[in-house]
Amino acid sequence: MVNSQSWIPHEVDVERPNPARMYDYYLGGAHNFAADRELAEQALAVRPALARSARLNRRFLNRVVRYSSELGINQFLDLGSGIPTAGNVHHIAQQRDPTARIAYVDNESVAVAHSTELLAGNDYATITKADLKDVETVLSAPGIAGLLDFDQPIALLTVAVMHFIPDSEAPWEIFQRYHSALMPGSLLALSHCTVEGLAPEWTKVAELYKSSTTPVYPRDKAELERFFTGLQLVKPGIVDAIDWHPDEGEQETERSGFYAAVARV
């Protein structure tokens, strides 16, 4: 499929803060530019707990990958994979099964370039530059169609990414379209930022992101339920990331600001 995106590429703009690199900064990484750090610091000034949130979201990702592996799933499609900071999906998954296959997808060229370098030599992991909204393009991309076997279960990860898609583009429909490409036994994981029941500072953080390349659209639980219409949620359903299958001794009390949920196909 030829879409306008591939015909006329967007320019790389390192002058504008980018959520992927800001996120890396929250996670203590140095894969970021001055502009990213500046906006990240502003966000941290409003809400110092942001760094913790990022970590807790990352913990969720980590647990979901382990959860999938324990179910015997050894294929992962990670949409909006970002800058591969510590504890990446392929690392966790390949620790258990060195032949586990991981297809990363991101639409941010720096993140993609970075992943390309780091994944060089790894036969079981690919990075594809694509917009996850172009479901057909993603599913037919060589890095995905050529790596993953869609006749076998796949864990689909949309971790801290769906909140970058506005209602006008119906992210729940996109989610459902991926769903229909998956075999029974597959998993769909979602983490999504929210301001529901949280201090007003969180809303301010979301406002700040408007000046980044990608604004954020926090959603309530009720809105997230739409993503899972007709799907069977793994217990405990849609909960704050801290409450989704926490590891022993890691129970947190303060919320992360991310809703997390996993469904089985």
Added chain:
Amino acid sequence: MGRGSGVIKFRSPVKDNPATDDGGGPSTHGFADTWAATIWPTGFVSMSLRETQLHLLNTTQRLVAALTDPTQTAQLGRSVGEELVDAHFTNPEALELSLSLIASRLLKDFAPQLRHINNAELRSRLGLLLGAIAAGFSTALRDVTFSEQEQIRRAGLLARETTERDLRGSEARFRAVFAGAAIGIAIADISGNILHFNPAMEQILGDSSEAHLFSSVAQFVDLDDAPELWSQYQRLVNGEQEQVQSEKRYVRPDGSVVWADMVISLVRDDNGHPRYLVVLVEDVSERRRLQTTLHHQALHDPLTGLPNRTLFFDRLRRLCNQHDSTKRIGLCYLDLDRFKAVNDSLGHHVGDKLLVELAERLARCTADAGHIVARMGGDEFVVLVEDCEGTRQLKLLAEQLLEALAAPFEIADHQLTVSASIGLVEHQAAGADPAELLKAADITLYWAKSEGNGGWALHESERRGRQVARYELSAAMPRALAHGEFLVEYQPLVRLRDSVTIGTEALVRWNHPVLGRLGPQHFIDLAEETGQIVPLGRWVFEQSCAQAALWSAEFGAQAPFVSINLAVRQLRDPGIVAELISIAQAYDVAPQQLQLELTESEIMGPSDEALERLRTLADAGFVIAIDDFGTGYSNLAYLRRLPVQALKLASSFVTGLQQDPNGDRVGEEIMKTLIHLSHILGLHVTAEGIETDEQARQLRDLGCDNGQGWLFAKPGPPETITEMLRPKT
């Protein structure tokens, strides 16, 4: 994923370490667990708490070793600091918490293992250790930071390169399209300043030296003034409309004219703001020319190039539909005197040339005034005077026309002097009936002729004029019949399959002492109205029977049948059936030798009695045919209920066969269907008005039974047919 990723490199335990006997003993575990619990929440680690505890167990052993062996204190201390960074405890808070934990708890927790070292020494070793840890942490953090910064820079560069390559690719593709397109493309900023245009645009709108002419999109819009287009363009620029489309005429700098189909589209930026205008221009001159030509062909006479009947009526109808009651129109209906003689003696070829020259003179004569001259058919022309100033103007025009024809025509070595007669009609335009106007002009023309050739007559008041004309004609009819002014001519009906003449149509003519030879169209209607049709019809029938008898006698079974026109008015006469039968008997002609033609429009609605009589005639053996089929309601289905055996198709169908400039075969399809349906109904089909071999061939191929027309013969005296039928010697 290298440094900075989740790979945790466990450093091998230090060899020869006297403190290792404690191994994973309770104090080591306790310390490591506390340490992990302290720093874990500050970390960015992907390790779970449990993994962190395990990890720090080893590190704790190293700490104890560093205190035990003074030669290793600094080195081991640094490695502990590095390890924290490697495990992603890169947050300075993690270092701070670690150092204070070690400072406050290490000596206490491991007192048993360290008891052989004195206190002061231990304190100094601890100070050294803490410093070394901090140094190792900073160095490692600096290294990681540098390396990650370098990675992200490289990634940034790589990304930019990739994007630029993609951009170049897309730009190359765009350039190829831009340069190679047959469509003219111009790109402009939102204020309409043209930034680029492609070679095709230059080619379409003029040569490159004039390129500066297209500097603004406004010029495209302004090619001619179209206020609607302008307002659309404004809406486009304001982002309220996405596209403007228009077909425009553009005069190139060299004066040539191009017709352009133009589309201006709005291009928005990522935020949806209007950014560029793209103008696409397609040269549609050829297409337009073709359209115009086709249009012209449909509305013009192929021989003379003058407007044809259709165009004339179109124009006349439009004039009559207006509401301005002060507007008047004038018609000059012109017809050559004795044109038939030219055709007969010098041939069609000369006749045609004469008509062409005549048309030219008429056109020249009226060009300045802007009147339309149309050829109505044959040698009949009409001049339409719009905005007529009165009868004076018309009379003057008639004089001018006659004068224009006065000079002899030089055609193919012949000097031809011709004269023409003109009928003039002048009338209010609004509400006039075009057909009535033309009829009036036609009648007036005959009056002009009746007053002697080469003159004109003015239709005074239509009603009076027509009444006079009609009255005089109808009054003259009985006497004319008695004086033998009528005669019957015969036109052969030919079987297309083998070109054998199988029948003839009897056609009545009136040799009017003043008006000359009149065709049936001039007096049959009148005769029907006055009832004269009855004696006239009887006379024609009798003549035809006499002729049929002669042919029968000479040719026997090969004798042609005679087809006679029968008016419905005749059928209303109760005695008609008996009369026709007795006449046929008197001449000893079998009814099968006689065909009775009724026109379609008449037969579709005859009274029950007339229909009954028709049935009786059919029962008696007469062949009943429908004439001019296709000009009326063309209701084939209705024919089933009539005692009809043959159908004569109006000549317009035959003409329609060839009018297919686009290879369009509609006419042929219609004909085919008609013939097919007729055959299903058991009817014989005769096509009228065949003029060319091609038409005859086509009709034969379509299964048409018989043909009639100039191709075979014009109506003529019966002797011509007799000659035709006689075997050649």
